[in-house]
Amino acid sequence: MNGQHHILSVLVENKFGVLSRVAGLFARRGYNIFSLAVSPTEDDRYSRMTILVDGESAPIEQVTKQLNKLIPVIKISELAAEDAVERELMLVTIKAGQDARSQATELAAIFEAKILDVGYEAMTLMVAGQPDKLDAMTDLLQPFGIVELQRTGRIALPKLSRQPSKLRVVAPRSA
Amino acid sequence: MKLTGAQALIKSLEMEGTEVMFGLPGGAILPVYDPLIESSIRHILVRHEQGAGHMAEGYAHATGRPGVAMVTSGPAATNIVTPLCDAYLDSVPLVVITGQVPLKSIGTDAFQECDTVGITMPVTKHNWLVTDPQDIPRIVREAFHVAMTGRPGPVLVDVPKDVANQIMDWEWPDSVDLPGYKPNVKGHPKQIKDAARLMGEAKRPVIYAGGGMLKARAAEALRELAELTGIPVVTTLMARGVFPDRHELALGMPGMHGNYTAITALQRADLLIALGSRFDDRVTGKVDAFAPDAKIIHVDIDPAELGKVRRPDVPIVGDCRNVIERLVKVVETDRAKREWPDLTPWMAQVRGWQRDFPLQYEQLEDGPLKPQFCIEAICDHTPADTIVAAGVGQHQMWTSQHWRFDHPYTFVNSGGLGTMGFSIPAAIGAKVGRPERMVWSIDGDGCFQMTAQELVTASSERIPIKVGILNNAYLGMVRQWQELFYEERYSEVYLSPDLPDYVKWAEAMGCVGFRVDSPDEVVPTIEKANEIDDRPVVIDFRTDYREKVYPMVPAGASNDDVILGPEIGEGGR
Numbered sequence A: 001m002n003g004q005h006h007i008l009s010v011l012v013e014n015k016f017g018v019l020s021r022v023a024g025l026f027a028r029r030g031y032n033i034f035s036l037a038v039s040p041t042e043d044d045r046y047s048r049m050t051i052l053v054d055g056e057s058a059p060i061e062q063v064t065k066q067l068n069k070l071i072p073v074i075k076i077s078e079l080a081a082e083d084a085v086e087r088e089l090m091l092v093t094i095k096a097g098q099d100a101r102s103q104a105t106e107l108a109a110i111f112e113a114k115i116l117d118v119g120y121e122a123m124t125l126m127v128a129g130q131p132d133k134l135d136a137m138t139d140l141l142q143p144f145g146i147v148e149l150q151r152t153g154r155i156a157l158p159k160l161s162r163q164p165s166k167l168r169v170v171a172p173r174s175a
Numbered sequence B: 001m002k003l004t005g006a007q008a009l010i011k012s013l014e015m016e017g018t019e020v021m022f023g024l025p026g027g028a029i030l031p032v033y034d035p036l037i038e039s040s041i042r043h044i045l046v047r048h049e050q051g052a053g054h055m056a057e058g059y060a061h062a063t064g065r066p067g068v069a070m071v072t073s074g075p076a077a078t079n080i081v082t083p084l085c086d087a088y089l090d091s092v093p094l095v096v097i098t099g100q101v102p103l104k105s106i107g108t109d110a111f112q113e114c115d116t117v118g119i120t121m122p123v124t125k126h127n128w129l130v131t132d133p134q135d136i137p138r139i140v141r142e143a144f145h146v147a148m149t150g151r152p153g154p155v156l157v158d159v160p161k162d163v164a165n166q167i168m169d170w171e172w173p174d175s176v177d178l179p180g181y182k183p184n185v186k187g188h189p190k191q192i193k194d195a196a197r198l199m200g201e202a203k204r205p206v207i208y209a210g211g212g213m214l215k216a217r218a219a220e221a222l223r224e225l226a227e228l229t230g231i232p233v234v235t236t237l238m239a240r241g242v243f244p245d246r247h248e249l250a251l252g253m254p255g256m257h258g259n260y261t262a263i264t265a266l267q268r269a270d271l272l273i274a275l276g277s278r279f280d281d282r283v284t285g286k287v288d289a290f291a292p293d294a295k296i297i298h299v300d301i302d303p304a305e306l307g308k309v310r311r312p313d314v315p316i317v318g319d320c321r322n323v324i325e326r327l328v329k330v331v332e333t334d335r336a337k338r339e340w341p342d343l344t345p346w347m348a349q350v351r352g353w354q355r356d357f358p359l360q361y362e363q364l365e366d367g368p369l370k371p372q373f374c375i376e377a378i379c380d381h382t383p384a385d386t387i388v389a390a391g392v393g394q395h396q397m398w399t400s401q402h403w404r405f406d407h408p409y410t411f412v413n414s415g416g417l418g419t420m421g422f423s424i425p426a427a428i429g430a431k432v433g434r435p436e437r438m439v440w441s442i443d444g445d446g447c448f449q450m451t452a453q454e455l456v457t458a459s460s461e462r463i464p465i466k467v468g469i470l471n472n473a474y475l476g477m478v479r480q481w482q483e484l485f486y487e488e489r490y491s492e493v494y495l496s497p498d499l500p501d502y503v504k505w506a507e508a509m510g511c512v513g514f515r516v517d518s519p520d521e522v523v524p525t526i527e528k529a530n531e532i533d534d535r536p537v538v539i540d541f542r543t544d545y546r547e548k549v550y551p552m553v554p555a556g557a558s559n560d561d562v563i564l565g566p567e568i569g570e571g572g573r
Ligand SMILES: Cc1ncc(C[n+]2csc(CCOP(=O)(O)OP(=O)(O)O)c2C)c(N)n1
Pocket: B391, B392, B393, B394, B395, B396, B418, B419, B420, B421, B443, B444, B445, B446, B447, B448, B470, B472, B474, B475, B476, B477, B478
């Protein structure tokens, strides 16, 4: 999934139905979404959607131009993967009875995961980080047996660098 | 001033200049129909909500003003989905008001509840569910603004019954504030310069004018540009009339059933000046093989059209008229400074195609009646500014090919969606908007059976349209494909010429009905129809079912592989 994905940071009006307009547009035009996170912004008239788009399913330029035609979409910025800091949160419950518990704890420490809950036969961990760190941890947890797993989808902001911000508006206002 | 939501809604429509609306009442919209009695707005009571939508479209096509329709919730809302989708694909400005169940009942599967906003989201430019009567004037104002500006399109306002009954404080907003909606009409000066530069280098340029040119009211600007540069013009199905067919630079319609010259001029061009057109598959044929040597200048008000199908060398986001008017100025200066290529050799080639591959059909004196002959006869025996509305099928293509369009806004048809049944209600809407014009519907027998009941509306409202049914007893266009591509295995396309009896049906609906079987009756019957001005007229033209639409580029084929059809006198021609 890395490489051809694009991160769109989309400022939208905070009104009901906006999420379904955006999701409907993607479905209708055959654009694939890897992940989608919606959150309030510092201004309560607006929300921000962080959308990970599969760049293979459609040229990103078409995606942003079509998105821009939605009336509640205020502004779209595209973040190239290499110019962004991305983070994602994962909750995972694994099988970890008495004999596996210490091994699991050790692994959690390596990944700086937090232990949220412990039962007789299982344990729930929380880990935040780069998406590939989460992938790696998931792989290493497989042998324990994964009972349940949930990821938030990533959120992203532009990297702060010595150059001017890479957060750029990618499409002009549209008809 | 205290008003009910319903009163505020009607008043808002009046404030937006609505003179006519098309609709049919029902439970959820009842409150809004009450203040309509006192309103200055003329309401036309349709017989099916699809008719209301297409009438509003016909009205918008003919006048350039937004068409307004109002229907109730549930089944009425779903009945108007087809016109919404039709208007969406053809960029027709519509404002549709739907009733909705009371707010507190939404989501409970209440009687005649349907998720109208959800269903129509993909087929409207935008839609609104009103939750507070206080918002009605603002939403109506926004709705008209969105429908009419930028790339025009249909919008829908869903009004719950309780919201219509509640009391609000009337206040008309003095401006529209939509932070996420700012259409760009101007066109970038540098891009316009670049366009002029490409035009000044091209040896085989063609202007490829689309429906957006009519929306932008750019007919005059186009003529100026073409005459200034001597560049020939093709007009797509949606643009017929934007450039006069009688003009020496007019090449007519390109595409699947375009004429050979228009198709081939695009194929051989070294520059396409695409104005308000969208490289639709019905025009390009196989995209990879379309106009292979051409550079592209693409002007459109919708940025998403630029590069959607074909990457332009010079993309210009802007209103076609605005851009062309400025382009003309830049071109004038440029031509004063340097010599532009001589287009004589190119035009000689074009004239050669026109001479060698004209549209053709043959009407024998005692032979079966040819549909093309009927169309040409109607065109020749009506005023030049007559509005013609077509259905969808062979008769539509023949109308586009054989009618001579010399004025903009005289062709009303369903291009993008290809909606059978469009013609009759659209013709009614056009006549309502342009009562001083003669309005003809050229319809297929299949199409006629889909929406004919609106002739009852036309009779009772005294809307005297004329309908010519090209009755070939078949779903002709489908038959044509089965004949050509399915080894003449005809599956479910026969309709019968006599069932229904179109003359009796017309009479039952309050119209005058005529039947025409032979070529010599054609003109006298058209003349009789033209005399009648107090009710609709229907003529049942019994046409040759074997006639096919040529030229034809088979679906998915390259435009180089256009089929011209059999020679005259062969194969049923
Ligand atoms: C609502 C709808 N249903 C089906 C079609 C597919 N279709 C396209 S043309 C056509 C035949 C139209 O028959 P008729 O109105 O008699 O016109 P003709 O082609 O015979 O001139 C059909 C069925 C359509 N375009 N629209």
